[in-house]
Amino acid sequence: MINPDRQGHQYPPAAPYQVSREAIREFAQAVKASHPAHHELEAAQALGHRDLVAPPSFAVIIAQRAEAAVVNDAEAGIDFSRVVHAEERFTHQHPILAGDTLAAQVTLERIRSMGAGAMVTTRVEISAADGEPRATVTSSLLVRTEEDPA
Amino acid sequence: MNKPVLADLEKGQQIGSRELSFSRADLLRYAAASGDHNPIHWNDRFAREVGLDGVIAHGMLTMGSAVGLVSDWAGDPGAVVDYQARFTKPVPVPDVQTGSPESPTARLLITGKIGAVDAEERRVRIDLTVEMLQPAAEAQGQSPTEEPDQEPTRTKVLAKSQAVVLL
Numbered sequence: 001m002i003n004p005d006r007q008g009h010q011y012p013p014a015a016p017y018q019v020s021r022e023a024i025r026e027f028a029q030a031v032k033a034s035h036p037a038h039h040e041l042e043a044a045q046a047l048g049h050r051d052l053v054a055p056p057s058f059a060v061i062i063a064q065r066a067e068a069a070v071v072n073d074a075e076a077g078i079d080f081s082r083v084v085h086a087e088e089r090f091t092h093q094h095p096i097l098a099g100d101t102l103a104a105q106v107t108l109e110r111i112r113s114m115g116a117g118a119m120v121t122t123r124v125e126i127s128a129a130d131g132e133p134r135a136t137v138t139s140s141l142l143v144r145t146e147e148d149p150a
Numbered sequence: 151m152n153k154p155v156l157a158d159l160e161k162g163q164q165i166g167s168r169e170l171s172f173s174r175a176d177l178l179r180y181a182a183a184s185g186d187h188n189p190i191h192w193n194d195r196f197a198r199e200v201g202l203d204g205v206i207a208h209g210m211l212t213m214g215s216a217v218g219l220v221s222d223w224a225g226d227p228g229a230v231v232d233y234q235a236r237f238t239k240p241v242p243v244p245d246v247q248t249g250s251p252e253s254p255t256a257r258l259l260i261t262g263k264i265g266a267v268d269a270e271e272r273r274v275r276i277d278l279t280v281e282m283l284q285p286a287a288e289a290q291g292q293s294p295t296e297e298p299d300q301e302p303t304r305t306k307v308l309a310k311s312q313a314v315v316l317l
Binding site: 086088138 | 170176179180182183184186210211213217218220221222225227228230231233235236313
């Protein structure tokens with residue numbers, strides 16, 4: 001059973017994520033992002049960035065690691081075995097760059113009952129080692145709850 | 151690379167379009183790069199057991215690929231300060247019948263237009279339309295070879311797909 005009282009719960013931060021150039025290049029290739037600032041240091045620096053720039057949805061890697069705390073939260077009572085991804089939003093306070101070490105903290109922002117399921121919204125705050133905010137990732141999953149009554 | 155000039159921009163202008171295609175190999179690459187190893191994106195049997203017709207693309211692959219149009223238009227991917235989407239329809243990526251798993255089996259058409267310009271804050275909202283292209287016959291569950299000359303059907307797979315660029 002989904003526990004609506006868990007709404008608003010803030011989980012301990014996930015292990016820091018170190019952003020490597022190779023991870024940015026691999027992710028950019030996977031999302032067919034050919035902009036040179038993802039791949040060549042000189043191109044990124046020519047735009048004024050310290051290092052390679054991550055694609056706009058790269059933060060999903062870090063967010064999903066943090067969201068694991070919600071998935072594994074027995075008290076929340078959410079069965080994540082059958083979920084449909086409904087919505088995603090990235091808000092960048094500063095671009096994510098290679099060389100960053102990023103902390104991520106997830107909050108179970110909202111649980112909304114919907115028919116035979118629930119819409120579960122999580123918010124992940126990603127910040128740099130010095131505490132400066134980098135990105136906010138909001139994710140909504142449609143969760144099917146109960147078994148068939150039959 | 152030329153960056154757009156804020157003073158030249160107004161609501162309704164097109165920023166361009168591009169076609170993307172996905173193969174089974176693309177889904178494998180996205181799974182590896184993103185850490186999302188959900189088997190609905192690589193195992194047909196598992197996908198059918200959870201009620202799908204077969205393997206589908208990661209919603210985040212569709213969303214993450216579509217925004218490349220905006221990054222390239224902006225001239226700097228770091229200028230994309232906000233990006234959101236709703237996932238409305240799955241994108242099936244069937245196994246190719248013969249030959250290399252790199253052969254694409256899903257096609258998307260991405261088009262972008264300016265949805266809002268905030269000159270004071272130097273922020274421009276780009277509204278993306280992300281459509282799956284399927285041969286008309288295939289969309290109706292028929293063999294795709296019957297009428298090859300028909301226009302493909304278009305199905306929107308993302309809604310409210312908006313990116314904000316800081317210029």
